Amino acid sequence: MVNFNGNISEEITILSVENRGLKYGDSLFETLRVVANKILFWEDHYFRLMESMRILRMEIPMNFTMEFLEEEILNTLKANKLTNARVRCTIFRGNGGLYLPDSNEIEYIITANELNSPFYLLSDASCEVDLYKDFYINKGLLSTLKTNNKIINVLGSVYAKENDLDNCLLVNEDKSVVEALNGNIFLVKGNVIKTPPITDGCLKGILRKQLLEILEKIPDYELKEESISPFEIQKADEFFITNVIQGIVPITKYRKKQFETSVARDLLAKLNLKIRLG
Structure with missing residues (x-):
């Protein structure tokens, strides 16, 4: 189940060929670790994301608060029946324009995959x-x-x-x-x-x-x-x-x-x- 702008569904072919993340890499992402429905280091992730969006001159919606985005992430986990998960939150500028975008408004996608362990473990594997x-x-x-x-x-x-x-x-x-x-x-x-x-x-x-x-x-x-x-x-x-x-x-x-x-x-x-x- 994928969360696309707040709409959660199984449909994965949701991106237009005009998607700016696809065409120009005009996109940011955060990879999150969620344990027992708690997003680890969430405040740090959120403020890094907001800082990055400002640097890329993306328009941050008024409702895009830390509480709003956290709820969207947890709703995605619930839809996927997960409590421990690796989550990717991708932010991209809306469709339109060439190098110069028609707008600085953003869209987002949230995906989640199950974690093997809720704890950090030190691997004994060679690296x-x-x-x-x-x-x-x-x-x-x-x-x-x-x-x-x-x-x-x-x-x-x-x-x-x-x-x-x-x-x-x-x-x-x-x-x-x-x-x-x-x-x-x-x-x-x-x-x-x-x-x-x-x-x-x-x-x-x-x-x-x-x-x-x-x-x-x-x-x-x-x-x-x-x-x-x-x-x-x-x-x-x-x-x-x-x-x-x-x-x-x-x-x-x-x-x-x-x-x-x-x-x-x-x-x-x-x-x-x-x-x-x-």
């Missing part, structure tokens, strides 16, 4: 990565938004499959490592934990924000938002990926370097505790 250098992430503001323009992530995923990798690392024009194909990255060396700054072009990730808040309260770790070079990765003790669906995903191998997972396990336990208490 081998390497650099994807065919194309670069630009350091500008648009790279920090969750737009539908994800062709680099698509091509990087194809490259990973062709080379028997589990993921790839994306770099910017300065050759700094920015993020993984599906999330932000954190590097651990001793008691120092580094993650690329937003100014490097990495996604303004919701789980990245949660971990930064957790790390700021732990005196045992020194948190740094600094650029990460490929050379640093081979000297690191740990290296992991974060996103709201999987939580923390340890990278186990980069080229000949093998990584530990103890800090990732510690942080995941603190993340789950924060969710339970929050």
Whole structure:
């Protein structure tokens, strides 16, 4: 069951060939984790979405409040008979125009799929990565938004499959490592934990924000938002990926370097505790 502008039905052929998200990538999305009918980190997701819509000059309807959109998401879950779900909320400008839109009014689609587990679990599976250098992430503001323009992530995923990798690392024009194909990255060396700054072009990730808040309260770790070079990765003790669906995903191998997972396990336990208490 799909929610299209508040109308929930099984019909999936609801988009016009004039859809601007399809024609021009004139679209944003949020991927949400819902557990027991509670949207995790909902306030952060909502305000990131509103900020992104303003940056793209989309017109935000007066009724598009946090309460309204939350109700639309939960109605979609109810229609799909789900309480734990991965939800995608896609916002796009209405039909009309060429590069210049006829209007800045928006439409939306909400879809939901069942989650395998209501809790964040640390996978014991191997995760081998390497650099994807065919194309670069630009350091500008648009790279920090969750737009539908994800062709680099698509091509990087194809490259990973062709080379028997589990993921790839994306770099910017300065050759700094920015993020993984599906999330932000954190590097651990001793008691120092580094993650690329937003100014490097990495996604303004919701789980990245949660971990930064957790790390700021732990005196045992020194948190740094600094650029990460490929050379640093081979000297690191740990290296992991974060996103709201999987939580923390340890990278186990980069080229000949093998990584530990103890800090990732510690942080995941603190993340789950924060969710339970929050």
